Amino acid sequence: MLADVPMVFILVGITAYTVLSGADFGAGLWTLIPGGGQTDAATTRDHTRHSIGPVWEANHVWLIFILTVAWTCYPVAFGSIVSTLSIPLFIAAVGIIFRGTTYAMRSQLERGEGRGVRLVENLFALSSVLTPFALATVIGAIATGRVPVGNARGNLITSWLNPVSILAGVLAVAFSGYLAAVYLAADARRLAERSLVHDFRIRALASGVAAGALALAGLLVVRAEGAQTRALWHGLTSGAGLAMVCLCALAGVLTMILVWLNRFGLARASAALAVAAVIAGWAAAQSPRLLPGLTVRQAAADPATLTATIIGVAVGAVVLVPSLTLLYTLVLRGRLDTGGSSGGGDPFVSSRETAAKVTARPMRPAAAAFAVASLVVGVGLMVFAGPVWAAGVGALLLLACAVTVFALATSPPAG
Amino acid sequence: MLSRTVLSLALAGLAGRTGGAAPPVDQQYLFEARQMQALSLSVHIPLVCFGIAFPVMILYAEWRSLRSGDGLYRTLARRWSKIMLALFAVGVVTGTILSFELGLLWPVWIQDFGNVFGLGFTLEGFSFFVEAIFIGIYVYGWDRLSPRLHFLSGLPIAVAGVTGSFFVISVNAWMNHPTGFTLSDGRAVDAHPWSALFANPFFWSEYVHMYFAAYIVCGFLMAGAYAWAYLRGRRGRYERTALGICLSAASVAAPAEGVVGDWAARDVAKYQPVKLAAMEGLPATTRGAAEHLLGWYNGHAVVYGIEIPRLLSLLAFHNPNAVVKGLDIVPLADQPPVNVVRFAFQIMVDVGALLALLGVIYLFIRFRRRRLPEVTWFYWAVIAAGPLSVVALIAGWITTEVGRQPWIVYDVMRVDAAVTGAHDIPVGYGALCLVYLGLAGAVFWLLRRFSRVPLPVDDEPPGGSGAG
Ligand code: HDD
Ligand code: HEM
């Protein structure tokens, strides 16, 4: 039982990453093909970029969460997976670098800046396509049992370049485009951008159909591949696996209907449900096998490690859930939107008048005395103390001294 | 337990391992793997310094603006926050590379010991979550949150900077002084992750030392930019205030760093005597050991150096007659490359001393004359101090990490036993070098753009031009 809990965390993490970060990657896809709508390409790109601004970094952390829970709780499986699948993982890592950096750069460029803008935008878009593709081939490799236990024991190429993996990759790209289109339509609605709503609604419908078709094709490929994927096929077409596949199909169709009816908020939710169902279905199909010859329980670390991780995640969740709620509430209410608000800034000139208020105060002797005392005692404790706690107290006093001196040094405005 | 037996059978498949010390795979690119790991860490760590120290400096400026109503501080905080967001984005991606790379390059290390140290990374993940969430709120919320709420939304960023580095450093401290598990057939069983990571006596000095280093690096680098502006004649109230905050942060941290470094050195002497011997080039166990400045270790002794009798014993154990263990307590194969470690250590200490001196000079002038220094050389020194503090930072890590060689987990697992069996390392290394070169170019370009945004027009929306 204990051994399965972290796996549930990982699956939840994969779901969250797909639903949230997937949409951020998909936004990149739409900057690659921004034309064909009522709005011009540049406006479409700007809309796409602005709407992922406040959230993409937080969304990205789900990936870190998945990795760290995996290597703590299922170290043997993790080691086997990353060594055999080093190439797609490396590609994903490079894609992540490119996407983050080009995003930061694009935000610094003005529209009119010509070729440089185009280059940065294309790099951003290409890396947004490459990364989900590479990550999904990894899932495909694990699902089809192509990662044997051991240090780089699997085939470095065919483990991830095989029909199922490639199809998973393409599906991931299509699906992230679909999610992004739904979200971007909802954001455009909030900003009352009529023609953007129109465009992204159409994009959502088109990419939704594509993703659905690819998913069906995926099932057929799994079936057609024969011996290698027999277990997966069996798992997906019976019991809980089948139930989840059906749920996914239902949620997928429902999402399309909601998009058709312009109910983008609800469509977000049902799209997330479809993702969760796919991932649960995959887990059910594969359970209890993690890698060939290695079940989840066999792969799990010691009970002490599992308990520690579960406690860590539980405590973390207490912080995380309210924080995420706050972030998404602010985003959905438009409190973090950019553009449109002009009066909010603080014109620098206003400081002239207020500057007079800040008259140079004399150095406060009490503070200075405290700084000297904490310096002497702190250094004394750190240099001569035996036990760690005494040195720690010394370090705290040193910090207190540093803070006091800093406050004194910056107190009356320098100069 | 049955499942354990099954697991041992599965593990027997791990390429014929025979206990901890035997290399399980023949990795001809081990050296490249180590270089690649070192490169990625060296790229990430200066950004981390900004993650730790910059939010605090920004919040300080915003707090001043709240208290005094002085719009200048608000402008300052607002402009800095955009730089913070861009650097955070780069920190995020380079950190992600690291979390991939630790697995990609050292899978056996994670396989055998992930159950002990992995918790540190899991907890670190939550810190990053908090940091990323609130950095989004803070930077995009300047216009639409009330000033007080906006300030409050920045506090979690600063806290997460503290906790994030806390958890990562705990892992590194564990690699240097591994405890909290039982070794069985080369892997950790019966792990106690909490005590292994946080009740580790080696951890605290390392953490505090890194924490102060972050303020030195962030403070001097930022101050350097304003010192440059000062020399070019931009000496308005804005530049002077910015310079004052950055320079003060670095100047209080720099002298303190030496004291903390002394603590760190004594911990090394206690827990990693071979590393200390390598740092000092001490071939044999000696009573009343001498300290050597500069010079070269030729395999038997330090030559061409300045010798100060008994100083090493005094520094390491606070007793001029103490016995300091030498390199010869372990066979040659278990010794780190002495000159690399020794030079890195000397560079860090020498640069540290210069930076501390510069800090003291600044504080002295600031308190005696109640103004910024006026001599030109001071500003040139501040410009130099930024890159130099990065040099000290990297040199310090080279001391720690190369000084630990040939162990990845000190005295428990060797690096060659941890490395991946995949043979695509050189390709990855080459590609990563190119990617990092591009990244460095992009960061440089970004920072130049930020410095060129004209001052008085700060009323643009935050996402419009500054948000990354
Ligand atoms: C701005 C950076 C900086 C400066 C000025 C200094 N250090 Fe440092 N030092 C670091 C940045 C650093 C570091 C990069 O942050 C390290 C690497 C590992 C660590 O925790 O801190 C480090 C490690 C480190 C270690 C090794 C700890 C280990 O192996 O675990 C020792 C003994 C010292 N330092 C000692 C000093 C002394 C005596 C200094 C005197 C001035 C000094 N450091 C200045
Ligand atoms: C907490 C954080 C860190 C962890 C968990 C960590 C982990 C590792 C690992 C797993 C290796 C490879 C194995 C080995 O060569 O021993 C390594 C090597 C290395 N690391 Fe770190 N590291 C950390 C911080 C840093 C930083 C910030 C630097 C900055 C420069 C650094 C510099 C190096 C170097 C130079 C090597 C290569 C040593 C050699 O092969 O001779 N480390 N580190």
Ligand code: HEM
């Ligand atoms: C070797 C190991 C390391 C790994 C695997 C690692 C991993 C990461 C990751 C994944 C991120 C991005 C977080 C996000 O997505 O928001 C990150 C950023 C960060 N890392 Fe590291 N890191 C390592 C070394 C270090 C060290 C040695 C420190 C501290 C001293 C550190 C402190 C931070 C901080 C404070 C951030 C926040 C980003 C920023 O503010 O720029 N990391 N790291």
